[in-house]
Amino acid sequence: AQTVTQSQPEMSVQEAETVTLSCTYDTSESNYYLFWYKQPPSRQMILVIRQEAYKQQNATENRFSVNFQKAAKSFSLKISDSQLGDTAMYFCAFMKHGPSGTYKYIFGTGTRLKVLA
Amino acid sequence: DAGVTQSPTHLIKTRGQQVTLRCSPKSGHDTVSWYQQALGQGPQFIFQYYEEEERQRGNFPDRFSGHQFPNYSSELNVNALLLGDSALYLCASSLAGTGGDTQYFGPGTRLTVL
Numbered sequence: 760a761q762t763v764t765q766s767q768p769e770m771s772v773q774e775a776e777t778v779t780l781s782c783t784y785d786t787s788e789s790n791y792y793l794f795w796y797k798q799p800p801s802r803q804m805i806l807v808i809r810q811e812a813y814k815q816q817n818a819t820e821n822r823f824s825v826n827f828q829k830a831a832k833s834f835s836l837k838i839s840d841s842q843l844g845d846t847a848m849y850f851c852a853f854m855k856h857g858p859s860g861t862y863k864y865i866f867g868t869g870t871r872l873k874v875l876a
Numbered sequence: 877d878a879g880v881t882q883s884p885t886h887l888i889k890t891r892g893q894q895v896t897l898r899c900s901p902k903s904g905h906d907t908v909s910w911y912q913q914a915l916g917q918g919p920q921f922i923f924q925y926y927e928e929e930e931r932q933r934g935n936f937p938d939r940f941s942g943h944q945f946p947n948y949s950s951e952l953n954v955n956a957l958l959l960g961d962s963a964l965y966l967c968a969s970s971l972a973g974t975g976g977d978t979q980y981f982g983p984g985t986r987l988t989v990l
Contacts, residue, residue, distance in 0.1 A: 806978060858932075863924060
């Protein structure tokens with residue numbers, strides 16, 4: 760069974776600084792997808808970034824980028840130029856397709872990020 | 877473009893009661909998944925509906941059941957509520973066959989069981 764581990768329960772960063780959130784996962788699959796979701800205090804889960812395992816190039820979305828190390832099963836999120844609005848719970852998620860085109864996400868326990876003014 | 881909506885926002889029930897939560901997927905999406913998120917935890921997959929059928933199920937008892945309607949909206953039903961069912965219930969939608977099947981989440985329903 761796949762597992763997702765986020766070893767940093769809480770982190771803080773100064774506004775405008777850079778922070779990296781860690782995520783490791785365990786799977787025997789070769790084709791899968793990885794995601795980072797953000798859940799602000801308002802609780803709506805928002806997609807931050809996604810990575811296809813077959814792509815070697817790391818995904819980037821504006822100030823957000825990932826460091827995907829497939830052999831090490833590591834998928835960290837880097838937030839550059841941190842903003843107060845980045846304060847949220849961040850979840851790493853693993854997804855693979857199941858039978859008949861189904862799929863499910865497996866989430867880590869989350870990292871609570873606080874951006875300090 | 878309407879996003880995923882859920883109702884109600886909050887719900888308080890007592891042990892043994894039954895509850896129904898509702899979800900409307902993002903416009904154009906046809907697949908709905910339900911998750912349970914306990915306080916301080918990541919979401920746990922309950923089940924997924926596509927073409928009005930339950931396609932995949934997580935490790936949840938039969939007290940948890942669902943339904944998907946022809947307009948792709950979905951309901952989550954929980955019978956014989958237990959205190960441990962208190963959680964945020966999230967609905968997520970996606971479009972099947974789009975590769976990666978990125979899910980978009982609703983704001984959730986906070987269920988409290990007393």
